[in-house]
Amino acid sequence: MYFLLNQNSSPTDLGVINPNTTVLEWLRANQLVGTKEGCGSGDCGACTAVIGEIVTNNKTNKIEYKSINTCMALAYGLVGKHLVTVEGLMEDDKLHPSQKAMVLENGSQCGFCTPGFVMSLFALYQNKNSVNLHQINEALSGNLCRCTGYKPIIAAAFSMFENKNDEPLDYYKKNKKKITDILGKLNNPEHLSLSFKKSNKTIKYDAPSTIDELSNILINNTSTNIIAAGTDLSLEITQSMKEFSHIVSVNKVIELKEIKDGANEIEIGAAVSYEDAASCLISNWPDLAAFLQRFASLPIKNWATIGGNIANASPIGDMPPVLIALDAKLKLRKGADSRIINLEDFFITYKKTVIQQGEFIESIIIPKPNGNQQLITHKMSKRYEDDISAVCMAINISSKNNKPESFKIAFGGMSGIPQRSKKLEDFLLKHWQNDDIASLSYKVLNEEFSPFTDVRASSEYRLQVSANLVKKTILMYLGESIENLAEYTHLN
Missing domain, CATH: 3.30.43.10 (Uridine Diphospho-n-acetylenolpyruvylglucosamine Reductase, domain 2)
Structure with missing residues (x-):
């Protein structure tokens, strides 16, 4: 039960621990208390550390470093990996560039969130040679600070790269081959x-x-x-x-x-993370770039899996409505037998699915788009990223002769399950050009759904915003310039 910890070249033994122990608990129990406990739910980033793991490309092993929330990762998941915490950045008495930049730019005030920010910056430093504001915002997306206003932290991120090419390599760059070799031996x-x-x-x-x-x-x-x-x-x-x-x-x-990118379909293994699947998904459906930005913070996307998001069967999970609109299927496995079902048939009622005892999701199969399809997605939430949807909406439009031939629409947050909206599909096919499309869509949605009211939104809000999103979708389909205020705020 060994893993690499910080700059130690000798593997660290996790010891005999309760399998329910999180990485954060293990760290603090072993006096590595730079990693802080804030929310305990992956929302604040105070517990951020970095995981390095072996990936194989073209039969060549290399190490990739990713920021994660240690409050939600189980400690036994560290086996065979490299864990870097804030205690592992300095070399002798020399600060790491991510630490030095925070000092020089006055990026810390009360200091509670600082270790998490430093580790997110460290991951960015490992993975990039230069950065822009968008990349910095994404790297820091899982970290909250109530003191600095973020400006000095963003300044620290920029300054960290100013002289990177002229500075000596840090410990992890200098020793990449040695670390990779050790991890190769640990990966049993x-x-x-x-x-x-x-x-x-x-x-x-x-x-x-x-x-x-x-x-x-x-x-x-x-x-x-x-x-x-x-x-x-x-x-x-x-x-x-x-x-x-x-x-x-x-x-x-x-x-x-595994991700199998075929001629007519993509098959994504159930344990593939969102970040690993992103490039394949975005290359086929460019609209998903903005949606995946809204999906979650980078530490969550580095760790969370598409199969887990589906199996969780949350009525407000973000990816199931998108995949339903894309006509995705699930490959389910039980023993030596497999079966394939439509994703929209997977969910029965709240938190209940068709999965049987001993059965599990093996993969998600998504047909590739033809040249006549356009996917449009919307997510309504209070925070830009790393927040659960009040409403998630996905519309896949197939066109012929420059007008819609079919709509496939799915919602999250409108019922106890991620659900397709067949009445709205039929309605839009006939009335998509109606000037009163929002109010008419509201009536259709009110007949088809009975949304719940919770802390995120009322039933009425969910109905009204969904109807307005229908109108927005049609305007986007017609090529109207629609300003995305959330995106504008995020980037500026």
């Missing part, structure tokens, strides 16, 4: 299985490395909790104080981390 492809005794009960942890091993575990154990990133499931540990008796991690399952 064997199935990881252990038990932890607590009082009179046993808590189990399994991390299979093949899809067959995963199938066998789920078939032979009736009470398991599958975890990929755990950006949702871990909240039950950190917020609801639950303790799972058998955790099955899918992060080592090779087949679930």
